[in-house]
Amino acid sequence: MLAFLLTLMLLLGIVIVLAYAERKVAAFMQDRMGPTEAGPFGSLQSVLDVLKLLQKEDIVPAAADQKLFKLAPILIFAAVFAGFAVIPFTPDLIPAGIGIGVFYLLAIISLDVVGLLMAGWGSNNKYAMLGAMRSVAQIVSYEIPAGLAILSVVMICQSLDFQEISYQQGILLNRFPGLEFETNWLFGIEALGINTTNIGGITTWNIFRAPILLVAFVIYFIASLAESNRAPFDIPEAESELVAGFHVEYSGFRFAVLFLAEYSMMVLVSLVAVILFLGSWNTPLPNLTALKFANWTTGTVGELSGILWGGFWLLSKTFVLLFLQLQIRWTYPRLRVDQLMHLCWKVLTPVALGIVLLAGIWRLLMV
Amino acid sequence: MLFYIFAAVAIVSGAYMVLTRNLLYAGFSLLLTLLSIAAIYVLLFADFVAVTQLMVYVGGVLVLILFGIMLSSRVHDKSVMSENTNVGWGVTISMLTLIGLSYTIWQAGFSSLPWIHQADTSVLAGQKSTVQLIGIKLMTDFVLPFEIASLLLLIALMGAAYIATEKQKV
Numbered sequence: 001m002l003a004f005l006l007t008l009m010l011l012l013g014i015v016i017v018l019a020y021a022e023r024k025v026a027a028f029m030q031d032r033m034g035p036t037e038a039g040p041f042g043s044l045q046s047v048l049d050v051l052k053l054l055q056k057e058d059i060v061p062a063a064a065d066q067k068l069f070k071l072a073p074i075l076i077f078a079a080v081f082a083g084f085a086v087i088p089f090t091p092d093l094i095p096a097g098i099g100i101g102v103f104y105l106l107a108i109i110s111l112d113v114v115g116l117l118m119a120g121w122g123s124n125n126k127y128a129m130l131g132a133m134r135s136v137a138q139i140v141s142y143e144i145p146a147g148l149a150i151l152s153v154v155m156i157c158q159s160l161d162f163q164e165i166s167y168q169q170g171i172l173l174n175r176f177p178g179l180e181f182e183t184n185w186l187f188g189i190e191a192l193g194i195n196t197t198n199i200g201g202i203t204t205w206n207i208f209r210a211p212i213l214l215v216a217f218v219i220y221f222i223a224s225l226a227e228s229n230r231a232p233f234d235i236p237e238a239e240s241e242l243v244a245g246f247h248v249e250y251s252g253f254r255f256a257v258l259f260l261a262e263y264s265m266m267v268l269v270s271l272v273a274v275i276l277f278l279g280s281w282n283t284p285l286p287n288l289t290a291l292k293f294a295n296w297t298t299g300t301v302g303e304l305s306g307i308l309w310g311g312f313w314l315l316s317k318t319f320v321l322l323f324l325q326l327q328i329r330w331t332y333p334r335l336r337v338d339q340l341m342h343l344c345w346k347v348l349t350p351v352a353l354g355i356v357l358l359a360g361i362w363r364l365l366m367v
Numbered sequence: 368m369l370f371y372i373f374a375a376v377a378i379v380s381g382a383y384m385v386l387t388r389n390l391l392y393a394g395f396s397l398l399l400t401l402l403s404i405a406a407i408y409v410l411l412f413a414d415f416v417a418v419t420q421l422m423v424y425v426g427g428v429l430v431l432i433l434f435g436i437m438l439s440s441r442v443h444d445k446s447v448m449s450e451n452t453n454v455g456w457g458v459t460i461s462m463l464t465l466i467g468l469s470y471t472i473w474q475a476g477f478s479s480l481p482w483i484h485q486a487d488t489s490v491l492a493g494q495k496s497t498v499q500l501i502g503i504k505l506m507t508d509f510v511l512p513f514e515i516a517s518l519l520l521l522i523a524l525m526g527a528a529y530i531a532t533e534k535q536k537v
Contacts, residue, residue, distance in 0.1 A: 068395070100414055100498055107418045110426025114398055117433050121391065133437075140430065160498060 003095035007084050014315075015263040019046035022326055029330040053259075056252035061124065064249060068122030073250065073257040076115035080264045082108045087271050088163045090281055090310030091172060091301045101162040102154060105272065106147055109227070112265070113139055116246055119258070123249040131245030134337070135236035139227050141344045146223035148352035149216040152359035153276045156188070156210045156366070162275055169209070170282030171200030171294050175301060187211060188366040200294035201286025205279035210362045216355045217277040219348050221321070224269035226344070229262065231329035235337055270321040271314070278317050281310035370410055377403040394433050401425055415497050 020035070020043060027034025035042030060069055086101035088094040098104060113136050120132020157165045167176035174180050174197070186194035188209045196203045207214045226233035229245075237245030247258045274280060285293035297313075299305030335343065380399035387393050401424045408417035505513050 068391075098414065100418055103415075103418050103422070103498075107421035107426060110422065110430075113430050114395075114425065114433070117430070117437070118395065121437060129437075133434075136430065136434070140426075143426075 003085075007095055008081070010089075011081070011084065011264055011267065012260075014267055015260055016046045016050065018263055018267070018322060019049065021323070025323065025326040026330055029327070050256060053256040054253055058252040058254060059249075061249050064124045065122040068118050069249070070122075070254075072115050072119035072122055073254045073261070075118060076112055077257050077261040077264070079108060079111035079115055080261050080268060082111070083268050084264075084271075086162055087268075088166050088275065088280065089314060090307045091167070091175075093307060093310070094163055097161070097163050100160045102150060102160045102165075102276075105162075106143070106150065109268075110140075110143065112261075119250075120246045123246070125249050127242045127244070127248050128246050131236045131242045131248070134242075135229055135246060138229070138233060138236060138340065141341065142223040142226035142233075142348075145219050145344060145348035145352045146227060148349070148356055149220035149223065150272075150276060152216045152352075152356045153206060153213060155356065155359045155363055156206065156213065158363075162280075165206075166275060166280035166282070169205050169279045171198060171204070171287070171298060172282075172301060173197055173204070184209065185366075188362065190366070196286075199286045199288075200282065200298075202279065202284045203286050205282070205284075206277050210359065210366070212355060212358045212362055213277055215351070216359070217273065219352050219355070220273055220277070221324075222343075223348060224273060225325065225328065226340070228265040228269055228325075230266065230325055232332040232335050233340060234329075234334060235340065238334060266322060266325060267318065270318045270325070273321055274314060274317045278321075279313075281314040283309065283313055284317075370407065373403040373406040373410070377407070390436050391433070394429065394436060397432070398425060398429055401429065413497065415501055 023045065024034045024042075026032075035045035038044040038048050060066060083105050085096045086094070086098060086104055088097070116132050116135050116139075120128045120130075120135075123129070153165070154160060157168055159165055159168075164176060164179070167173055167179060168182075168184075173182055173184060182197075184196045184204045186192050186196050186203060186208075202208060207217055225231075229236050236242070237247075242248070247255060250258055283294050283297040285297050287294040297309055299307075299309040377400050380396045380403070384393045384396040384400065387396070401420065405417040405420045408414075408420060
């Protein structure tokens with residue numbers, strides 16, 4: 001129960017910062033000022049936006065399917081929020097440390113799709129319906145390259161547990177029960193003879209342990225943009241043709257929940273990318289002979305310093321990825337639907353299949 | 368206690384799915400049924416089966432069913448509603464199935480089966496999840512059925528792709 005409340009508070013905080021960052025980054029990219037009035041540099045803008053939304057009238061269209069229309073935002077947010085249950089925030093802080101966390105996350109995200117269909121149908125509006133259809137088709141298709149990229153990580157790490165994958169990518173490797181006698185080698189290959197178990201830092205991140213995962217990371221990142229309906233994959237909410245997509249009929253609190261679910265999805269996919277590829281809560285600084293940067297910036301596990309450093313690294317890496325998502329939105333034009341499907345099925349999926357094969361071979365070299 | 372809650376939810380939503388006239392509501396109540404069955408799997412220490420159930424049935428089959436309903440009916444039409452046909456045959460066959468199942472369950476007398484009494488609640492025995500055991504079993508004892516299933520799925524996929532392709536006019 002405590003984990004539920006803490007995660008919810010953390011998520012609300014991140015989403016409010018993210019909504020402000022979205023406006024400011026967009027303004028910067030277009031050489032504008034962005035919000036300036038509310039608070040210093042407009043920093044209270046997104047808080048006030050939320051307050052405004054909460055005060056608005058909750059309109060349910062007369063022709064809408066009442067029950068489905070009201071239930072859909074709750075289902076969508078619940079599905080995304082349930083994904084946060086398996087995210088390890090620090091070395092010893094994880095809401096639910098289940099052994100098949102990665103698989104659970106993939107399954108629970110697909111619940112989101114049902115909610116989208118419910119919202120689209122319940123609105124009884126052709127724009128909403130088209131938006132939901134496009135969104136679902138896109139999410140279902142892009143789950144395949146994303147799933148294959150995640151599968152290659154799972155093959156390298158030999159684990160479906162997020163916390164175990166996190167421990168493998170840093171100097172705390174031997175602290176995880178069951179991994180006491182493991183060692184990390186540079187690029188994962190023992191023949192090179194460089195033991196990185198105590199060097200840690202960036203040299204033990206998954207994209208370094210098996211450089212092939214760098215390609216998997218790019219594939220996952222592209223697919224995750226599509227899964228959270230971000231530009232350049234935002235045809236489900238293309239405002240020039242569909243007004244706003246599946247949430248066109250929603251207002252007030254229900255719109256706020258949908259908005260929150262969308263931003264939570266962005267945060268969730270970025271967190272998963274950080275945990276699987278970019279070293280999770282581990283520090284990027286390696287130990288260099290006498291300068292024990294990694295030890296200094298990891299803290300002690302189980303104490304406050306460990307929690308603070310872990311949370312700091314995880315969140316700052318996540319914010320870097322989130323910034324990249326915001327920046328891409330104002331850099332690339334929207335893809336047409338045929339280009340979208342071409343990219344998914346003819347480019348990303350074959351490459352991801354190749355990566356899975358190569359990851360298997362790499363794992364044989366690592367043993 | 369938890370088991371009875373989830374079992375009740377599964378039965379109620381399943382009954383609603385059968386009894387409602389609106390096909391779309393039936394689809395969404397199927398979601399509730401599948402979720403509560405997944406919860407029951409978790410209570411039985413079958414975490415992998417539970418998540419697979421979510422992945423395959425909720426993420427795949429259910430979405431396909433909903434898509435099918437939405438694409439094959441118009442919004443302002445009454446065709447989302449299902450109609451009653453074949454009442455006599457339906458009742459007969461379902462009653463016969465019920466009688467057959469009840470008879471089989473009654474004959475089995477599962478409360479006196481020896482392995483029920485020997486069963487241990489600590490099935491996992493220190494393992495964090497059942498994935499490792501399932502993986503080893505699939506690659507050793509059950510490798511032939513596993514491979515045949517994959518072959519069957521491949522054939523189904525190729526068949527679907529063949530049916531869906533436009534026929535070239537020669």
